Amino acid sequence: MTKLPAALALAGATCYAAVASSVLLGYRGEPGVESKMLVTARADIVPIQYLKVDAGLSFNLFQNNGLGVAGLGLGVVLFSPAGLTLRFAAQHQQWNDWQAGESRALATIEAGPVFGLEAGFGVARRVPVFGADDYRSPFGWKSDAAEWNYVYRLAWKFLQKENWWLKTGFSSYDLFTLHSPQQFPLRLSGSYALKDNLDLVADVGTAIVGYSGGLVSFHELTLNAGVKYEF
Amino acid sequence: MSSRRAEMLCLAALLAFCACEWDLWGIVTRKTVEQRVQENLTGQPPAPGPVSVNPDSFRFAVFGDPQIVHDNVNMLGRFKQDIAARDIDFFCVLGDLTNDATTDEVDSIKLDLDRVGVPCYVTIGNHDLFQADGWERFKENYGPSCFRVVIAHRIKLIFLDTADGTIGPTQFDWLEKELRDSPFIKIVLTHYPVYDGEEPIMWRLASPVERAKLQSLLGKYDVYAWCAGHIHGWRHAVVEGVNHFTCGTMASGELDYGSGKGYLLFTFAHDSLLWQQVVFE
Numbered sequence: 001m002t003k004l005p006a007a008l009a010l011a012g013a014t015c016y017a018a019v020a021s022s023v024l025l026g027y028r029g030e031p032g033v034e035s036k037m038l039v040t041a042r043a044d045i046v047p048i049q050y051l052k053v054d055a056g057l058s059f060n061l062f063q064n065n066g067l068g069v070a071g072l073g074l075g076v077v078l079f080s081p082a083g084l085t086l087r088f089a090a091q092h093q094q095w096n097d098w099q100a101g102e103s104r105a106l107a108t109i110e111a112g113p114v115f116g117l118e119a120g121f122g123v124a125r126r127v128p129v130f131g132a133d134d135y136r137s138p139f140g141w142k143s144d145a146a147e148w149n150y151v152y153r154l155a156w157k158f159l160q161k162e163n164w165w166l167k168t169g170f171s172s173y174d175l176f177t178l179h180s181p182q183q184f185p186l187r188l189s190g191s192y193a194l195k196d197n198l199d200l201v202a203d204v205g206t207a208i209v210g211y212s213g214g215l216v217s218f219h220e221l222t223l224n225a226g227v228k229y230e231f
Numbered sequence: 232m233s234s235r236r237a238e239m240l241c242l243a244a245l246l247a248f249c250a251c252e253w254d255l256w257g258i259v260t261r262k263t264v265e266q267r268v269q270e271n272l273t274g275q276p277p278a279p280g281p282v283s284v285n286p287d288s289f290r291f292a293v294f295g296d297p298q299i300v301h302d303n304v305n306m307l308g309r310f311k312q313d314i315a316a317r318d319i320d321f322f323c324v325l326g327d328l329t330n331d332a333t334t335d336e337v338d339s340i341k342l343d344l345d346r347v348g349v350p351c352y353v354t355i356g357n358h359d360l361f362q363a364d365g366w367e368r369f370k371e372n373y374g375p376s377c378f379r380v381v382i383a384h385r386i387k388l389i390f391l392d393t394a395d396g397t398i399g400p401t402q403f404d405w406l407e408k409e410l411r412d413s414p415f416i417k418i419v420l421t422h423y424p425v426y427d428g429e430e431p432i433m434w435r436l437a438s439p440v441e442r443a444k445l446q447s448l449l450g451k452y453d454v455y456a457w458c459a460g461h462i463h464g465w466r467h468a469v470v471e472g473v474n475h476f477t478c479g480t481m482a483s484g485e486l487d488y489g490s491g492k493g494y495l496l497f498t499f500a501h502d503s504l505l506w507q508q509v510v511f512e
Contacts, residue, residue, distance in 0.1 A: 131450075145470045147428070182438075215396065
């Protein structure tokens with residue numbers, strides 16, 4: 001048990017740090033519900049070995065204008081050869097026109113990449129909050145509409161070339177989103193190295209709904225494109 | 232797992248798939264909620280009109296999911312006894328009339344609902360669309376899946392089509408218009424619940440964003456209740472002043488949870504509306 005604090009202290013003392021930041025412009029549409037542009041900024045930081053921090057903000061344009069989502073995640077690497085990581089995260093999303101918000105907490109176990117595969121599963125607490133006084137607060141964790149959700153993800157980097165790669169899979173969560181168990185989200189993402197430390201990144205996603213009732217349809221579309229810089 | 236066992240499992244899955252009474256191609260090529268609602272709003276077939284009740288005092292029952300199968304076992308006979316005993320003027324059924332939507336099942340449940348002996352309003356559930364002609368048969372028997380009716384100039388009942396697990400743009404606009412223009416007590420009746428307890432289930436309306444927008448509208452326009460079926464059980468929660476009911480079932484099989492065999496009973500009297508869960512022992 002004394003080895004872990006010692007390792008953390010050693011890693012801290014050697015000033016181990018890696019930072020990647022990205023800025024993306026995007027779109028999210030859901031028939032009858034919302035159609036908006038997104039501006040998203042996020043940072044992925046490894047302040048010390050075995051510790052990962054990711055944080056970001058997403059802003060809405062043209063509908064529910066203003067801050068849309070804030071997300072913060074903290075991961076502890078348990079077994080680095082398999083990328084096995086215990087991750088805790090918190091999110092707050094708000095829809096300003098509707099005076100509605102949602103606070104979320106997630107706990108997941110993640111693994112990978114191993115042979116191009118990444119996986120994760122866990123649980124999440126979803127707490128919807130309503131009303132002009134409350135919906136903006138990320139500290140609203142009581143609601144008569146709160147529920148537990150299970151979360152999962154599986155991604156496969158199926159194409160890796162010298163300057164670019166493509167990844168596909170399904171993921172019910174990321175830094176900013178938490179899909180419900182009634183949705184089955186699909187995503188395709190890619191990256192192209194523009195120059196050292198600078199990548200062009202993009203993703204497209206949708207979700208299947210209605211499968212629990214046997215009547216399947218596609219329900220949402222998300223598109224994001226931007227740049228990622230590694231310091 | 233041995234290869235022999237895997238083969239047997241695959242064979243069993245294939246047999247189950249082939250033996251299923253659902254018309255899988257019909258399900259895939261069905262009319263979507265958006266198409267059904269657009270049809271509904273043309274006025275053909277016409278929406279059912281208001282029933283005649285004593286405007287100062289009346290009662291109505293709400294339940295979901297008779298969901299009969301080929302043996303046509305359900306609780307409607309038991310319910311018919313309550314109609315007289317509790318002086319119920321009319322009732323509302325929240326979809327899943329049958330399990331497989333076969334012709335025999337559709338005809339049987341229509342007969343059973345007629346036999347109850349008082350008027351009923353019906354909206355559609357996912358199981359009602361499990362045959363290629365499911366939507367056409369539903370329209371023929373009950374009219375539109377999305378409509379509204381005002382009872383005694385007191386209560387506006389808004390029936391929504393959520394059989395696909397979503398609402399769709401046209402119906403969302405229509406709902407807001409119906410909520411905005413109404414001085415009545417408003418109740419939304421549909422198949423899928425918006426909220427249903429804390430467990431990680433997959434039988435609520437699908438999209439959390441859609442649910443946030445919906446709840447925002449329900450609160451903004453002082454909706455009295457959202458009444459749903461789909462889940463065979465009873466649940467009640469109050470979210471921002473809006474009652475969310477999972478109303479119980481008339482199905483004969485096992486419950487998903489709780490004491491849900493029965494119905495939700497509304498009583499309007501002295502200018503106020505009261506609700507009560509009626510449990511079949």
